[in-house]
Amino acid sequence: MIGIIGGTGIASILGKGEEKIIETKYGKAKVLIDGDVVLLFRHGIKHNVPPHKINYRANIYALKQLGVERILAINSVGSLKEEIKPGSFVIPNDFIEFTKCREGTFYDEGKVVHIDMSEPYCPELREILKKILENKKYDYHEGVYVCTEGPRFETKREIEIYKNWGDVVGMTGYPEVVLARELEMCYVSLCNVTNYAAGISKNVLTVDEVLETIKAMEDKILKIVDEFINYDFGERECICKDALKHAVI
Template sequence: MEKAAEIAEIAVLGGVGFSSYRDCESRSVKTPYGEVTVYLTSIKGRTIAIVPRHAEEIHIPPHRVNYRANIWAVHSLGVKRVISTNSVGSMRGHPVGSFVVLDDFIDFTCSRSSSFYDDTTVHVDVTEPYCPEIKAALKSALGKQGLSYTEGIYACTEGPRFETRAEIRMMSQFADVVGMTGVPEVVLAKELSLCYASLAIVTNQACGMTTQKLTADEVTEVVGKAQDSIFEILSDAIEKIPETQNCMCRFAKEGACL
């Protein structure tokens, strides 16, 4: 990839209900994987590139999101840090509306393009998938807002259906929350040596955790109510992220190529 133009410092990849981009300057970015609409704005004196993951008019289902194009697009704008927002179901009884700063992940997806390297062998290191510097900024911002949060392991499923009770019983032995959009996004960010971290919001109890039927409406309703809080958290976190990368994320691809 050619040297990226330094147009934005930090990217925010938004999930369901993410609407803070609507008043921003839009820019169409061409990538080898398709065209991506990116919204540029300034938050706390820093230039931010916002990508609404599910697009704007027709809601793209999680298994059809063009993850490679989205990550390539923000990297081509010079972005070095990526903050993801993800809606998740809790397998540990987290309160609906609470936040989880992701610490690790388990990948249960099966049909997604999960690498930029289809013709060469690159074993990228994901020992620490989520950037410690961005995680620290997110936790500090959550604390400043007085909001409840935990750290946890994320299980990513293929979707677009919700998981079965048996699947949740199985996954709950290894993970804390479940969602459909965090992978391969985090891996692709690693392949481009980007710092990446995720702020997950609990929108529901996972299948079988209650007797209620799961609906997409409750997901969008919870995220919609939390929009102001999410924006404040991200704004505070963006201000706290160091200008210079001092973590190991930028070395994720060193020694990975065969």
Template structure:
């Protein structure tokens, strides 16, 4: 069996992951540019053995990167490059449903991507690939996240659609009501193209969406204020770390292949003939697509 290397992308309010053994911060270079920050490596002792973990603060320590300026390709490439097999994305979101109040953790299963100012694929002119995003998150990771929330008495909802907006401004009231009419559950600014890139890199991915507010649609709640968001973020951060530790323990150090084939999606995704592939792009894909490129 392969070993588990659990990657965690920490969003707003979750910039570090303390308590690991043999921890270190290390700069990882990527041909796609600079990742958001150094990677935080460590080991988490569990009853079934030690689980390797890699933490990346999505916005960088101190939050210097906005949702639109994050180099999502470099982040996912760096995690793939160091052997990450599964990613838990921790994200702050606004709620679009009355039954998802602030403090709720939503284990989303769908996305609507409304971002427009970001690079969304490792592939492109000179090397084309098409991966399926019909089921954009890993059900196995979702099961572990649900179990972790339940076992730690953390308010959660399993399933829901995450509307990804460009930002950095919050929604207008008209936008918020439109997204509610679409049946969306939560709204945030960061999980796309992150989930798409993780799929292209054959890394299993799931999101813990931490509700901080009711966006601006709710008639009995004030419009979104950063101070209110930060307060709830601080309350949620400890719960997020508890959930991640529980997932690592239940996953264990040995990892079986994805039962849904998510770690083999490139087997049927590459469409450009080998002789027509751009050599420079092929070189940049050495980590993301190395499994299939080295076997062909």
């Protein structure tokens, strides 16, 4: 099974399949199931859940219960670098997080687990995603994803700091990536760059700007997702499938 996690605007272009409510010990998660593909909209199908209120643990655990082994997460982000232009894609190879009140682990009681995150995004899926984008001749970059709490946009001074450490900034990439690794699931992120972050662009950042860029990128996103879910993956040989082997004390 393959899981596709989407955010702002993605529900309107990927919203197909049988709707189901999955009960987990962390709460409920609503998904759409289309054959061997599970679609999950982190903000809700009607986009009414802000990033800091998303039940990330229920979402990821529900995918695990459904038998999902590989996750493609679609994240809308702001660019921290002038050369990473709105309308392009970024495939993160690392992350830094500045969130404040999110449940970031499944292992907060019972046993102590120190999961290795030296390579947080599945290396096999990253290579597959790069191959898909290169074959499509889509403009993309690799880089570090900076995750903030939201739902507000970042200040200019915050961006001055973040741009020294990362390449794009968003609000939803963490803790998904960590939770997936804790459950030995492969996780890769496709970041669609919707805007320049505050201070990099001279214009005031608006939600309309973000939604307009997502709308313009819809066709490309759909083609990438289609290529991904139809890819002949074979057996997993990555670090993700054995993540807990040396993590439990």
